[in-house]
Amino acid sequence: MDLTHSPAEEEFRARLREWLAKVLPTLPPKPSPDDWPGRRAYDLGWQRMLYDAGYADVHWDASPTMRLIFLEETERAGAPYVGAGFVGLLHAGPTIAAEGTAEQRARWLPPILRGEEVWCQGFSEPDAGSDLAALRTRARRDGDEYVVTGSKIWTSHAEVADWCELLVRTDAEAPKHRGISWLAMPMDTPGVTVRPLRTLAGSTEFAEVFLDEVRVPVANRVGEENDGWRVTMVTLSFERGTAFVGEVVACRRALGEVAREARANGRWDDSVVRRRLGRLNAEFRTLWRLTQWNVSAAESSGGVPGVGGSVFKLRYSRARQELYDVAADVLGPDALDLGRGWVLDRLSSLSYTIAAGTSEIQRNIVGERILGLPKG
Amino acid sequence: MRFQLTEDQRALRDGVRGLLARRFGAEALRAAVDRPGLDRGLWRELGAAGFFSLCLSEAEGGVGLGLPEAVLVFEEAGRALLPGPLVATHLAAGEIPGAATGEVVVTAVGGGGLVEWLDEADVVVGEAGEAVELRSVDPLTPLHRVPGADSSVRPDDLFVLLTAAEQLGTAVRACEAAVQHARTREQFGRPVGAFQAVKHLCAELLVRVEVARAAVYAAAVTADPVDIAAARLLADEAAVRGARDCLQVHGGMGFTWEADVHLCLKRAWVRAERGGSITQSEELLAGELLIEAG
Numbered sequence: 001m002d003l004t005h006s007p008a009e010e011e012f013r014a015r016l017r018e019w020l021a022k023v024l025p026t027l028p029p030k031p032s033p034d035d036w037p038g039r040r041a042y043d044l045g046w047q048r049m050l051y052d053a054g055y056a057d058v059h060w061d062a063s064p065t066m067r068l069i070f071l072e073e074t075e076r077a078g079a080p081y082v083g084a085g086f087v088g089l090l091h092a093g094p095t096i097a098a099e100g101t102a103e104q105r106a107r108w109l110p111p112i113l114r115g116e117e118v119w120c121q122g123f124s125e126p127d128a129g130s131d132l133a134a135l136r137t138r139a140r141r142d143g144d145e146y147v148v149t150g151s152k153i154w155t156s157h158a159e160v161a162d163w164c165e166l167l168v169r170t171d172a173e174a175p176k177h178r179g180i181s182w183l184a185m186p187m188d189t190p191g192v193t194v195r196p197l198r199t200l201a202g203s204t205e206f207a208e209v210f211l212d213e214v215r216v217p218v219a220n221r222v223g224e225e226n227d228g229w230r231v232t233m234v235t236l237s238f239e240r241g242t243a244f245v246g247e248v249v250a251c252r253r254a255l256g257e258v259a260r261e262a263r264a265n266g267r268w269d270d271s272v273v274r275r276r277l278g279r280l281n282a283e284f285r286t287l288w289r290l291t292q293w294n295v296s297a298a299e300s301s302g303g304v305p306g307v308g309g310s311v312f313k314l315r316y317s318r319a320r321q322e323l324y325d326v327a328a329d330v331l332g333p334d335a336l337d338l339g340r341g342w343v344l345d346r347l348s349s350l351s352y353t354i355a356a357g358t359s360e361i362q363r364n365i366v367g368e369r370i371l372g373l374p375k376g
Numbered sequence: 377m378r379f380q381l382t383e384d385q386r387a388l389r390d391g392v393r394g395l396l397a398r399r400f401g402a403e404a405l406r407a408a409v410d411r412p413g414l415d416r417g418l419w420r421e422l423g424a425a426g427f428f429s430l431c432l433s434e435a436e437g438g439v440g441l442g443l444p445e446a447v448l449v450f451e452e453a454g455r456a457l458l459p460g461p462l463v464a465t466h467l468a469a470g471e472i473p474g475a476a477t478g479e480v481v482v483t484a485v486g487g488g489g490l491v492e493w494l495d496e497a498d499v500v501v502g503e504a505g506e507a508v509e510l511r512s513v514d515p516l517t518p519l520h521r522v523p524g525a526d527s528s529v530r531p532d533d534l535f536v537l538l539t540a541a542e543q544l545g546t547a548v549r550a551c552e553a554a555v556q557h558a559r560t561r562e563q564f565g566r567p568v569g570a571f572q573a574v575k576h577l578c579a580e581l582l583v584r585v586e587v588a589r590a591a592v593y594a595a596a597v598t599a600d601p602v603d604i605a606a607a608r609l610l611a612d613e614a615a616v617r618g619a620r621d622c623l624q625v626h627g628g629m630g631f632t633w634e635a636d637v638h639l640c641l642k643r644a645w646v647r648a649e650r651g652g653s654i655t656q657s658e659e660l661l662a663g664e665l666l667i668e669a670g
Binding site for chain 2 (some may be wrong): 006371
């Protein structure tokens with residue numbers, strides 16, 4: 001067991017730190033949450049800077065430890081989050097890299113890395129959220145095209161996306177896990193309608209997407225026809241395995257800010273508040289250690305993260321909600337003012353036990369796939 | 377960074393697990409409950425196997441291993457519910473002659489003035505002159521208490537860390553027992569583990585184990601007092617809540633003396649006291665937030 005880094009890793013860290021210190025002050029001001037064109041431009045602009053500096057493919061090609069260092073340093077420096085590039089960089093990209101043909105990789109991966117194209121995720125449906133495999137969006141084969149009809153929901157970045165990683169049913173007769181295919185759909189195809197959804201935080205983070213006889217080339221299918229469920233599991237293992245790693249560092253930073261605020265406004269004198277902050281410190285320190293553990297495990301087993309991500313997500317999503325509950329306690333009545341820091345974060349954190357597989361689904365995964373308990 | 381067990385560490389863990397399975401399996405555990413008392417023969421065997429001298433240098437007659445190895449060994453002791461003042465004797469190995477070999481049993485005055493196994497120990501570290509016997513809740517840990525002991529004294533960090541390692545092991549045992557029961561016990565015509573209410577209890581048992589493991593192993597690598605405080609909090613939680621949830625999964629059977637579940641819970645309670653005041657650990661961690669933030 002070793003937590004020290006190799007000279008090469010430390011050199012990578014030092015170089016990155018130096019670069020961040022140089023470029024972060026040159027960034028334009030952050031756009032407001034509802035300014036989607038602004039957010040797209042800002043997030044892709046940051047990705048382009050990473051590309052020019054040689055850091056674009058850190059999520060794909062660097063060793064897990066290098067990636068961990070990258071996330072640690074960028075978060076610590078307060079660099080922009082991956083944002084609108086999330087689905088491309090962390091879902092579609094890795095999936096295409098693992099399952100796509102040489103042509104598909106050449107077509108889709110470089111624009112993701114250069115910050116030129118935004119992807120969104122067309123997985124969930126109004127009647128198939130947690131039961132993802134119950135999806136009903138149909139794709140009928142017509143020559144060298146699929147004709148897609150149905151609807152998707154909770155589609156993040158749909159308003160500004162160029163591509164959608166779309167799950168469709170290509171065989172209605174097959175058992176529900178077997179008749180699914182994974183398509184890359186251009187969002188400007190005729191028949192695609194995007195209707196933004198307003199979250200409880202008041203912003204439009206995601207949308208409904210309606211698909212009416214949308215024609216998608218068969219060449220855009222990643223993996224075999226009707227093999228989309230397996231391809232999807234590859235995507236989800238990335239999502240659950242590593243997608244939240246950088247946020248642990250952000251939480252540790254936020255926790256320090258809450259402690260400073262408590263000291264400034266006198267709430268620190270309440271031992272109950274201090275003890276809760278202390279416990280959260282134990283929690284986030286340990287979530288970071290668990291991350292290092294999982295990354296080391298992935299490194300020794302060839303890179304693809306496994307079901308251990310579910311263990312992490314269950315604990316992390318709850319801890320993050322608790323963090324903002326304590327922050328609200330520290331703020332007192334100011335926690336009712338949307339103009340104050342952390343109040344929007346508190347509202348947003350309510351999605352963490354739901355998004356990317358609810359906590360209940362994660363417990364089923366842990367119970368059945370790790371502990372080997374029988375299916376219900 | 378290679379935050380995984382090395383091959384040697386794996387071999388050490390498996391070796392200790394094998395030794396304890398042979399010498400202190402399920403039957404020996406129940407026999408110990410029926411006939412309380414320290415098994416001196418087993419104690420010497422542990423000594424001969426290097427259990428107490430693990431961290432002593434070879435020049436001192438030890439094995440020359442480090443804290444991570446000690447933590448793995450104590451995790452196995454916790455998993456086996458091995459009784460006795462193991463941590464105190466281990467920590468005394470370089471100081472008190474005979475402790476390293478298991479010839480001498482050492483106990484210590486711990487958190488809240490509690491002393492374990494006072495009547496059976498050969499040497500007591502700390503002042504235990506006025507100690508009063510308690511009717512210990514744990515049938516395998518006789519307890520005394522020193523009246524008026526200063527409860528604000530924080531136990532030694534190594535004492536806390538090795539105790540946390542034992543808690544981790546007991547949490548692992550509780551998780552294994554819960555899963556084993558949930559797989560085999562049938563109600564309404566199927567294994568109870570097929571019901572989400574039970575499955576989710578088991579899943580949370582494992583989540584707490586894995587979180588505690590990351591904390592305890594990391595604290596063993598860094599030996600940092602704040603890491604140790606975090607490890608202690610999470611390992612206590614994993615062991616105490618784990619044993620309670622394991623009891624719940626066992627249903628009515630779990631409430632009986634015959635089931636081993638209560639032994640996990642009672643030992644976890646004893647060790648949670650041994651780690652000193654929980655508030656102190658939490659305050660240490662809270663204070664560090666301001667230091668780190670500047």
